[in-house]
Amino acid sequence: MKTNPVLLFAALGTALLLTAPASAQIGTRFPSERKVVKDPVTGTMLTFLTSxxxxxxxxxxxxxxxxxxxxWLIFRSGRVPKEAMAVNEKTGEMVQVTEGGYTGMxxxxxxxxxxxxxxxxxxxTAPNAASDPARSVQIIEVDLAKLFxxxxxxxxxxxxxxxxxxxTTPPEIGAGGDMALDGNEDVVYFRVGKTEAAKHLPADTKISSAFGPRNMGAGPAGxxxxxxxxxAIKHVxxxxxxxxxxxxxPWVPGEIIFCWETGGKSPQRTWTVLADGTGLRPLxxxxxxxxxxxxxxIAPDEVAIAIMGHRKINFNKEATATASTSAQATTPDQRNPGQENAWGPSGSREKPTGLGIVNLRTREMTIAGQTPSGSGLWHVHGSSDGRWAVGDxxxxxxxxxxxxxxxxxxxxxxxxxxxxxxxHPTFSPDGTKIQIQSAMLSADNRSMNICIVPVPEAWLKRKYPQPAK
Structure with missing residues (x-):
């Protein structure tokens, strides 16, 4: 029997489509993987939006x-390499929401x-700084309503x-890294490279060197x-x-929060500044x-922080002082990080630790809570109504x-x-649930999924007396 070449080509094309990886086209839909799983220890009903x-x-x-x-929740995924996904919280349906890739946040x-x-x-490579990349980045806006x-x-x-x-940013400013959307949603803020940052510092500024065993933290930055x-682009x-x-x-336009990044303990971790460059101070x-x-x-006037209590108290103060100045470090442990001696004497429970809430206006800090043992609370968040705080x-x-x-x-x-x-827990805007990423369902014990954890119904029904006026 003679084979029809047109039919053969069509059959081969169909087979290729069936075996090809997921399309990289924006708007591509993926079937629901939504599962509700009972936590084996606490009994909390966990909704896994991916599984x-x-x-x-x-x-x-x-x-x-x-x-x-x-x-919808938007998340990063390898389902389509280098593209972002959205998942419908009720149906579990997923939609690809970028095409052409993205970088940063x-x-x-x-x-x-x-x-x-x-x-x-x-x-x-920038001609004036071998370690400072000269690159342009585009800021992209996606119309999600039309896309969905x-x-x-x-x-x-x-x-x-x-x-x-x-x-598009000019390549000489070395834009990249973290990006954040202003509360008015008309401006975005992003990091610039060392060369550009140095142009806006006084000539006599002392540039910080790396801090800690991860060899991070050196400046300048902007x-x-x-x-x-x-x-239009402006230096902040x-x-x-x-x-x-x-x-x-998100509630106060023109207010920016950032950190001194060292990969661990910083000499002064938290900072705030206004969009016009004024008001720079430690948070x-x-x-x-x-x-x-x-x-x-977490709220118009509040920032949650973790004051870690993950290191053993060293009763030999002389040994602690020696260790803090030594480059020698203990073996890093990804499950229990920050134990290297070169981080210095911080992080033990000899002093107050826990989930702190800082008021941006009064500058007061209160400790909302702390675990009785173990590492203490690490990644923290809170509901914008001031009722709840959460930490892992x-x-x-x-x-x-x-x-x-x-x-x-x-x-x-x-x-x-x-x-x-x-x-990395994050509260929903209405304060009734928390999103996390979890490896609970993973056979390899590493790969993660998107999970929703509810605030217990009994807690949501709690009533509190009105504060005195």
């Missing part, structure tokens, strides 16, 4: 996780159905219909802004140290014995704190210390 080992991870807890309509608007991110458009509607209708158009280039309507501030974890106050002035980390804006620990367990009564309960555990990353 297969596809390289999922949530957006960092410094940023918004939900779309403005409250229906995903920024979900709270007032509109928009997504913002950076995309590299070039990277060369067309994807559901099966009538997708070219990516340019949904993705808009807000502007922040710049871009108007997402006009593409330069500092003599390495900047990390750039975030904004929480810390002592040498305090290990402050993982700050997150080195065991990947999740603790909920009632800020009115100081009661603390274990919400969920069993998320595996071997996981590829930490839970």
């Amino acid at each position: 297969t080992p596809k390289g999922d991870s949530k957006i960092y807890q410094t940023h918004n996780q939900w779309t403005s309509d409250g229906q 995903l920024n979900i608007a709270r007032k509109s159905m928009k997504l913002y991110f950076m995309r590299n458009v070039g990277a060369e 509607a067309d994807s559901k209708a099966g009538k997708m158009q070219p990516a340019s219909v949904y993705q808009r280039v807000c502007g 922040l710049a802004s871009m108007n997402i309507k006009t593409g 501030v330069s500092v003599p140290f390495q900047i990390g974890h750039v975030q904004t106050n 929480y002035p810390e002592a040498d014995f305090e290990w402050v980390t993982h700050e997150a804006v 620990d080195f065991s990947r367990s999740l603790y909920l704190i009632d800020r009115h009564t100081r009661e603390m309960i274990l919400l969920t555990t069993g998320h595996k210390e071997t996981a590829a990353d930490h839970p």
Whole structure:
């Protein structure tokens, strides 16, 4: 029998489509993997919005996780390499929401159905600083409402219909890294390179050197802004140290929070500055014995911080002082990090530790709670109504704190210390649930999935007396 070449070509094409990897086209839909699992220790009913080992991870807890309509969560995933995904919390359906890749932080608007991110458009070596990349980045806006509607209708158009280039940075400023969306949602802030940052520092500024065994923290560094309507770029501030974890106050336009990034303990971790470059100051002035980390804006006037209590108290003060100045370090342990001697004497429970809440206006700090043993609370967050605080620990367990009564309960555990990353809890805008990333379902004990943890119904029903006027 003679084979029809047209039919053979069509059959081969169909076979290739069936075996090919997921399409890289924006709007591509993926079937639901939604599962509700009972925590074997606490009994909490956990909703896993993804449940297969596809390289999922949530957006960092410094940023918004939900779309403005409250229906979708956006996350990073390997389902389509280098592209971001959205999952519908009720149905579990997933949609690819970027095309062409992204870099750095995903920024979900709270007032509109928009997504913002950076995309590299070039990277060369700067002629005046071999270690300072000269690159341009585009700031991209995604129209999520149109994207979700067309994807559901099966009538997708070219990516340019949904993705808009807000502007492109000049390569000489070395833009990249963290990005944050202003509370007015008309400006984004991002890091700039050392060469650009140095231009805006006084000539006699003492530049910080690396701090700690990870050889990080050296400056200078800076922040710049871009108007997402006009593409106009402005320099915000330069500092003599390495900047990390750039975030904004979603309720107060023009207020920026960032950190001195060392990969561990910093001489002064938390910082705040206004969009016009004024008001630069430490957010929480810390002592040498305090290990402050993982700050997150949680309310119009509040930032949650972790003051770590993860290191053993050394009763031999002379030995502690010697160890703090020595380059010798203990063997790093990803499950119990920060034990290297070269970090210095901070992080023990000889002094107060726990989940701290800093008031941006009064500058007062209160401790909301602390675990009785173990590492203490590590990555922290809170509800914007002031009712709850939440934190994880080195065991990947999740603790909920009632800020009115100081009661603390274990919400969920069993998320595996071997996981590829930490839970990074983030409250929903309405304060009724918490998003984490979890390896609980993973056969390899490492790959993570997107998980929703509810605040117990009995806690949500609690009533508190009105404060005195």
